[in-house]
Amino acid sequence: MQLWLTYALYGTIGIVFIILAFGIFNLVRTDDQAQSRSNKLMRLRVLMQFIAIILLVAIGFLSGAFG
DSSP: OHHHHHHHHHHHHHHHHHHHHHHHHHHTOOSTTHHHHHHHHHHHHHHHHHHHHHHHHHHHHHHTTTO
């Protein structure tokens, strides 16, 4: 189980990186939807970071780091 959580954590970190890259590329766009898209990307990034933290805590509990 801990191995699957580790894979999920790495996947989530990768997704956060991709969303962050999309957000940076969105900064140079000047169309009308750029601000709305930037807000949506920010919310999605924060959600994925929250999931990554939850997975990290779960891995810590399973490995006995908190007990």
